[in-house]
Amino acid sequence: EADIYQTPRYLVIGTGKKITLECSQTMGHDKMYWYQQDPGMELHLIHYSYGVNSTEKGDLSSESTVSRIRTEHFPLTLESARPSHTSQYLCASSEYGGYGYTFGSGTRLTVV
Amino acid sequence: AQSVTQLDSHVSVSEGTPVLLRCNYSSSYSPSLFWYVQHPNKGLQLLLKYTSAATLVKGINGFEAEFKKSETSFHLTKPSAHMSDAAEYFCVVTTTQGSSNTGKLIFGQGTTLQVKP
Numbered sequence: 151e152a153d154i155y156q157t158p159r160y161l162v163i164g165t166g167k168k169i170t171l172e173c174s175q176t177m178g179h180d181k182m183y184w185y186q187q188d189p190g191m192e193l194h195l196i197h198y199s200y201g202v203n204s205t206e207k208g209d210l211s212s213e214s215t216v217s218r219i220r221t222e223h224f225p226l227t228l229e230s231a232r233p234s235h236t237s238q239y240l241c242a243s244s245e246y247g248g249y250g251y252t253f254g255s256g257t258r259l260t261v262v
Numbered sequence: 263a264q265s266v267t268q269l270d271s272h273v274s275v276s277e278g279t280p281v282l283l284r285c286n287y288s289s290s291y292s293p294s295l296f297w298y299v300q301h302p303n304k305g306l307q308l309l310l311k312y313t314s315a316a317t318l319v320k321g322i323n324g325f326e327a328e329f330k331k332s333e334t335s336f337h338l339t340k341p342s343a344h345m346s347d348a349a350e351y352f353c354v355v356t357t358t359q360g361s362s363n364t365g366k367l368i369f370g371q372g373t374t375l376q377v378k379p
Contacts, residue, residue, distance in 0.1 A: 183366070192352065192369040193306075208366070240306065251296075251367065255305035 153177050156241050156254035163231055163261055171226045171257045173241035179252075182224040185240040186210060187256075193240060199224055231261040264289045266355045268370035276378050281325075281340040283373045285353030288334065295336045296354040296367070297327055306352070312336065323347070348377045 154175040163169055175182065180201045185193040185208075195208030199218040213235070214228050224243075228235055241254040269284040287293055297309040310321025317329040327338045336353060353370040 185367075185369075192371045193367075194369070195366055198366060209368075242306075251308065253298075253306040 154241060154243055154252050154254045156239075156257050158257060159255065160258050161260070163259070165230075165232055165261055167231050169228050169231055169259070171239055171241075171259070173224045173226070173254060174222050175224075175243045175252070176222065177243060177245070177252065178221060179243035179245050180221065181244045182218070183242045183244075184208070184214075184216060184224070184226050185242065186212065187238045187240060189238075197226065231259075233261045235259060236261050264293065264355050264368055266295075266353050266368055266370040268351075268353050268373050270373050271371065272374045272376065274376040274378060275343045277345055278342050281338070281343045281347065281375065283338040283351050283353075283375065285336045285338065285370060286334050287336060287353070287355045289355055294356040295327075295329060296356075297321065297325070297336075297338050298352045298354055298369075300350045300352065300372075302349070309338070309351075343375075343377045345377050345379065348375055350374050 157172045182199045184197040186196050187193045194210035196210050196212040197208055197216040199205045202218055205216050205218055214226050216226050218224055238256050238258045240256045242251050244251045265288045267286045275281055292314050295312040298306045299309050300306050309325050310319045310327055312319045312329045320326045325340045327336050329336050351373045354367050
């Protein structure tokens with residue numbers, strides 16, 4: 151049974167649309183992360199949060215934004231989707247820094 | 263700076279034969295290292311992790327990995343491959359800021375494991 155949930159699982163959307171990828175966890179973890187994975191490539195950290203009202207940009211530059219108003223919720227928003235945003239987005243949370251990571255199943259985004 | 267390099271982008275083995283997926287890391291401090299597996303259209307699953315305890319780490323599904331500091335390696339092995347092992351495998355290192363673990367993960371490029379009948 152998953153403790154971290156991502157919705158939608160798949161999304162196909164037109165250029166210029168605003169989208170929000172949802173991520174929720176039920177474990178009470180303070181630390182949450184968003185990773186981006188292009189097909190056949192490694193994952194790159196694009197956003198992270200160490201707690202409520204804390205958000206930081208990751209190692210890979212991204213036009214997306216995140217918010218952390220509640221501990222359990224860490225949504226990612228693209229104000230105007232472009233084909234270059236087509237990718238898989240994985241959300242994760244952890245209790246002790248690099249240990250005890252739990253990943254969601256991911257959202258596969260296609261922008262046409 | 264920390265980094266991780268998976269030496270093979272693609273490994274092909276026959277069912278029942280041993281598996282070796284190679285990983286080298288670079289880290290200023292004692293690293294925490296992980297192997298994750300990603301089956302097609304599935305999320306990432308943790309196979310095993312090394313966190314400065316025993317250097318030989320046993321994971322799920324018969325996988326194990328040995329941390330060798332002198333060689334800066336953390337290779338993943340399994341004595342006998344199953345068809346269900348076919349997947350993408352990622353070697354991962356945590357980043358550090360000074361001597362503190364930041365909690366951020368750096369992923370290798372991934373190794374695709376193909377298992378032939």
